[in-house]
Amino acid sequence: MTAIQIAQLEIETDTASVPNSVQVRCAGAWTVQGIAPLEQRLSTLSVPSASKLAIDGSAISALDTAGAWLLHRTIRTLEQSGTSVRISGLRPEFNTLLQLIAARAGMAVPVAPVKVGLLASIGQPAWHSLAGFSGMLAFIGESAIVFLRSLAQPQRIRWRPILHNLQTAGFEALPITGLLSFLMGVVIAYQGADQLQRFGANIFIADLVGLSMLRELSPLLTAIIVAGRSGSAYAAQIGTMKISEEIDALRTIGVVPQELLVQPKILALVIALPLLTVYADVAGVLGGMIMASNMLDISFSVFLDRLGEALSLSSFLTGVVKAPVFAVIIALVGCYQGFQVSGSADSVGRQTTVSVVQSIFLVIVADALFSIIFNWLDL
Amino acid sequence: MKQPQDASAVIDIRALHTRYGKAVVHENVSLAVQPGEIFSLVGGSGCGKSTLLRAIIMLLQPVSGSIRVFGQEVIGLSDESALPLRRRWGVMFERGALFSSLTVAENVAMVLREHTQLSTALINEVVALKIALTGLPADAGAKYPNELSGGMRKRAALARAIALDPELLFLDEPTAGLDPLSASGIDELVKSLRDVLGLTIMMVTHDLDLLWRTADRVAVLDKGHILGIGSMTELSQLDHPLVREYFYGPRGRAAREQAWKKK
Numbered sequence: 232m233t234a235i236q237i238a239q240l241e242i243e244t245d246t247a248s249v250p251n252s253v254q255v256r257c258a259g260a261w262t263v264q265g266i267a268p269l270e271q272r273l274s275t276l277s278v279p280s281a282s283k284l285a286i287d288g289s290a291i292s293a294l295d296t297a298g299a300w301l302l303h304r305t306i307r308t309l310e311q312s313g314t315s316v317r318i319s320g321l322r323p324e325f326n327t328l329l330q331l332i333a334a335r336a337g338m339a340v341p342v343a344p345v346k347v348g349l350l351a352s353i354g355q356p357a358w359h360s361l362a363g364f365s366g367m368l369a370f371i372g373e374s375a376i377v378f379l380r381s382l383a384q385p386q387r388i389r390w391r392p393i394l395h396n397l398q399t400a401g402f403e404a405l406p407i408t409g410l411l412s413f414l415m416g417v418v419i420a421y422q423g424a425d426q427l428q429r430f431g432a433n434i435f436i437a438d439l440v441g442l443s444m445l446r447e448l449s450p451l452l453t454a455i456i457v458a459g460r461s462g463s464a465y466a467a468q469i470g471t472m473k474i475s476e477e478i479d480a481l482r483t484i485g486v487v488p489q490e491l492l493v494q495p496k497i498l499a500l501v502i503a504l505p506l507l508t509v510y511a512d513v514a515g516v517l518g519g520m521i522m523a524s525n526m527l528d529i530s531f532s533v534f535l536d537r538l539g540e541a542l543s544l545s546s547f548l549t550g551v552v553k554a555p556v557f558a559v560i561i562a563l564v565g566c567y568q569g570f571q572v573s574g575s576a577d578s579v580g581r582q583t584t585v586s587v588v589q590s591i592f593l594v595i596v597a598d599a600l601f602s603i604i605f606n607w608l609d610l
Numbered sequence: 611m612k613q614p615q616d617a618s619a620v621i622d623i624r625a626l627h628t629r630y631g632k633a634v635v636h637e638n639v640s641l642a643v644q645p646g647e648i649f650s651l652v653g654g655s656g657c658g659k660s661t662l663l664r665a666i667i668m669l670l671q672p673v674s675g676s677i678r679v680f681g682q683e684v685i686g687l688s689d690e691s692a693l694p695l696r697r698r699w700g701v702m703f704e705r706g707a708l709f710s711s712l713t714v715a716e717n718v719a720m721v722l723r724e725h726t727q728l729s730t731a732l733i734n735e736v737v738a739l740k741i742a743l744t745g746l747p748a749d750a751g752a753k754y755p756n757e758l759s760g761g762m763r764k765r766a767a768l769a770r771a772i773a774l775d776p777e778l779l780f781l782d783e784p785t786a787g788l789d790p791l792s793a794s795g796i797d798e799l800v801k802s803l804r805d806v807l808g809l810t811i812m813m814v815t816h817d818l819d820l821l822w823r824t825a826d827r828v829a830v831l832d833k834g835h836i837l838g839i840g841s842m843t844e845l846s847q848l849d850h851p852l853v854r855e856y857f858y859g860p861r862g863r864a865a866r867e868q869a870w871k872k873k
Contacts, residue, residue, distance in 0.1 A: 262775065263722070263726055263728070263736070263774055263775050264697075264725075264726060266728070267726060267727040267728050270728065270729055270732055271729075295775035295807065296736070296739060296740070296743065296772075296775055296807065297728070297732075297736045297775060300735060300736055300739050301732070304735065324806075324808065327806055328806050328807065331802075331806050332739065335739065335742045335743055336739070336742075338742035338747075338748055339735065339738040339739040339741070339742040339748065340738055340748040341715070341734040341735055341737065341738040341751070342715060342738070342748060342749060342751045342752040345752070573756070574710060574754060574755075574756030574757075575710030575711045575754065575755075575756060576710050576711060577710065577711035578710075578711075
């Protein structure tokens, strides 16, 4: 590569021959790479007012639009301050370019970015989240209508996407859910063993692991894993489809996007999440059991005997019953955020993040509400 | 086919073979683009026009052959050593490929910021100038790409492609999806860019009007081979069924007559 040539400028005040005249000799490459050092000098170029300025451009070796713009801008500023400018010696093609730039200059107005005031910067997000809330309500309503309609006409239910979603959101989540739940059981047993041993209440390790896993931890853990795995995928999928106008295409074909994209996901998760939760229960208890036999010398059979006494059907059901509710929350939030995507690739990322944060938040809030309700009901 | 042996060529492709997986895209393709020329690639859908373009701008690694741009071999060139080369060309993608999270002005300014040391004020002015040069209204600069119509997006993409005043401009389907008025605006634009800025332009297009009005030389590609290279007039006398269909089909004839009337 040849070294970048730099634009040059020589200014000589030539008062001897013609009074009040300034000679400027431009040379070098007036190109986008070469004009940077010149910019500062030209903007501070001052000429005595009402004088004559002659620009000699014969030594300019290269001129591109950026260079021509700089030249044009300088000439225009000088002319506005009352200097008469004469340019000579430019190569014909450079002259054409300069004229083109001059012709287009009127249209070239840099647009300042819109400044947002303090009040507006508070008000806009507030309004935005309000609108988001009402949008969410409308979305829930629409989903409910689609659901009721497909109850009335069961042949409208799309089984293929439901099965597909069952596989991706349910079956393919088995390894990660099982592993994490197993580890959770191990951790609880590990933490609890020490405390229980102190009171000689070793056998209650089965109560501790069984109740905490079945009632609270495995439904919550599974929901959080699925929100991160599938809720985000829903948002990203629908968001990308929205950008590429696939959602609009569906509408024009006469397919309700809700029916094809949202309902199968909700139904599939409502089936998959309780199943995953039961699986997580088993994995968690297994983890606790292995830990109990390792640390407290409680054999598997003793552990299982105690587990049978400690757990009632209601403790199992209180856990599993939450799962369909969590499933609806995760699928609704994921799909809704997908539909909120607009325009840019940025937006897909943002709504995907929002979908995960929101669905985990709502799942935990729902879990708290369940605790209160179960407490009232003495379960 | 005669091998082009031209040292002064801006783009010189020799015996190029490319492949997508197992599908052979190009077989023994050779062509040369001269400085200041508007060179166009034509051919049916899926004949490898865009792939050839992608190979030249180093988005795709050919199997064998040689591609020299400004006399430098681009096949196997590292990103670092490709940088000076990349500064000398601009690319306009078929669907614009504007950065959707930036406004049009920011899209153009980004290139200037990345590669020059100009002040922010001057960058903004140059950006406004480029936007005006492509025939966009000044207020388009503050808009995001998704707020623009298809034709305006094309122009914005062109503004970004010429941000650095490249010597070589690649246009992928510059008029696809445009109304006839906007399309003929692009014709004029392409011509004036070449005439005033002295650009070399390589484009891929289906637009016969654009070809008749602007292209100096055209290469017809079919199934990975070059059927012929020459001016539109020369090609229209070529005796190959596909070429004849291309030029003498109903659309081809209308465009040719249009071009003759203009002359």
